[in-house]
Amino acid sequence: MSYTIALNFEDGVTRFIGCKEGETVLDAAYRQKVNLPMDCSDGVCGTCKGHCEQGEFDMGDEYLEEALSDEEAAEGQVLTCQMVPSSDCVIQVPVASTLCKTQVGKVEGTVAAVEQLSEDSIELVVELDDENGLAFLPGQYIHIDVPETQAHRSYSFSSMPGDKRASFLIRNISSGVMSSYLTERAVVGDRLTLTGPLGSFYLREVTRPILMLAGGTGLAPFLSMLEQLAEKGCDAPIHMIYGVNKDDHLVKTDALDAFAEKLPSFTYSTVVVDEASAHPRKGYVTHHMDAEVMHDGDIDVYLCGPPPMVDAVLKHFDAEGIAPQSFHYEKFTPNEAGGAS
Structure with missing residues (x-):
């Protein structure tokens, strides 16, 4: 059994890691070369504190009150050195990704379709190279490099996480760098580089209307x-x-x-x-x-x-x-x- 953990860093970068059954989030992160903040790894210092936005987990009782108070735990605060997930989880990490020696990922793909839906919007569909698609939280966005330029533009996914085909709704802007590419030069099979996922706008656990x-x-x-x-x-x-x-x-x-x-x-x-x-x-x-x-x-x-x-x-x-x-x-x-x- 393995769980997917989304680590959301304060600079907007999201990194997904796999966590084995019985493994702490901190150990899983280090195993995958994400150096989450840590001093003691024993639940004593509180350096690894974060906030779990959704998911189930066990914190045990081996940590000190000084590291994580009962009030903080009730609000969803966690110590990643003690946190053992029992489901997929989303965790806010209160430091920049660069301080954890990780960075936003890059993926490659090809243009699968470009359709002008209206004078105002274009749909772009990208066939990703990875058969497993791309992990992201619904609502997040990604940078797309504009071919034959040094520019990139940022667009929210309209497709579901993990789909082999990623889709985007793009506003058609006169003389816009991406709009000009899509309406004048893009052909099926063009290679694209995408960087992400990014953003703190995403669907949280649904508990009310x-x-x-x-x-x-x-x-x-x-x-x-x-x-x-x-x-x-x-x-x-x-x-x-x-x-x-x-x-x-x-x-x-x-x-x-x-x-x-x-x-x-x-x-x-x-x-x-x-x-x-x-x-x-x-x-x-x-x-x-x-x-x-x-x-x-x-x-x-x-x-x-x-x-x-x-x-x-x-x-x-x-x-x-x-x-x-x-x-x-x-x-x-x-x-x-x-x-x-």
């Missing part, structure tokens, strides 16, 4: 999240509000319909900004957050969209006195993903 707020190509990470939720099953209510500027910017609604069939607890609504649109719901996502989907604040909110959208939602929550149980968001500019919280 979820509200997903997607703006434009910010839909991508939610498609990845929904893929995993559909595979594992989820009874908690999940509602998405998907906003775009124009009618023909709405893409992947067929995929959302398919998720609604697979996940009976999932519903979604679409919103169009354009006042000339005949769409039944016009305006911004903040205009359509009914009390029914807010669950009196007993909700986890995930938001991905351009900075003005993120700022508008933050202001709306503040003005309405809305305080979700948890709120995770990612701003993206036309050129890259980032700013996760």
Whole structure:
């Protein structure tokens, strides 16, 4: 038996390691050349302290109160030198990856498909060289080197972790480096280098209703999240509000319909900004957050969209006195993903 442990470092790098049954996270990391912080390895100093966001584990009782208090343990703090997983886990490591002598990984692949979904968005599908696909947390992003340039651009996965084919929704920007490549030069079989995964915007363990707020190509990470939720099953209510500027910017609604069939607890609504649109719901996502989907604040909110959208939602929550149980968001500019919280 082996478990997959996601180590999320404070610089946004995520490293996945395998942990054998009965093995501590610290030992597993060192075995795979990830030097997690450590002084004593005996549960005495607290140097290896981190935070377990999800997963099951045993901490035993061999560590000192000075290293990890009962209050810290109740909040999910762990000592990696004592932590023995009994399931896959996600752990926040409060240092930069470079200090642990590890770095973001690189993977290679080939262009499998490029499809212009609308004037505003392009779908890129990459066939990864590794038969096992790539490990990442649903919602994370990766850097993609733009062929024939020195540039890279960052995009959230719309596919599920471990898929042999990784897919991305990319905003089509006039004269954009990646957009120009995809619309003018890309052909099936082109070689691509991808660096990652990265980011702290990802699906946490589902313990209450979820509200997903997607703006434009910010839909991508939610498609990845929904893929995993559909595979594992989820009874908690999940509602998405998907906003775009124009009618023909709405893409992947067929995929959302398919998720609604697979996940009976999932519903979604679409919103169009354009006042000339005949769409039944016009305006911004903040205009359509009914009390029914807010669950009196007993909700986890995930938001991905351009900075003005993120700022508008933050202001709306503040003005309405809305305080979700948890709120995770990612701003993206036309050129890259980032700013996760």
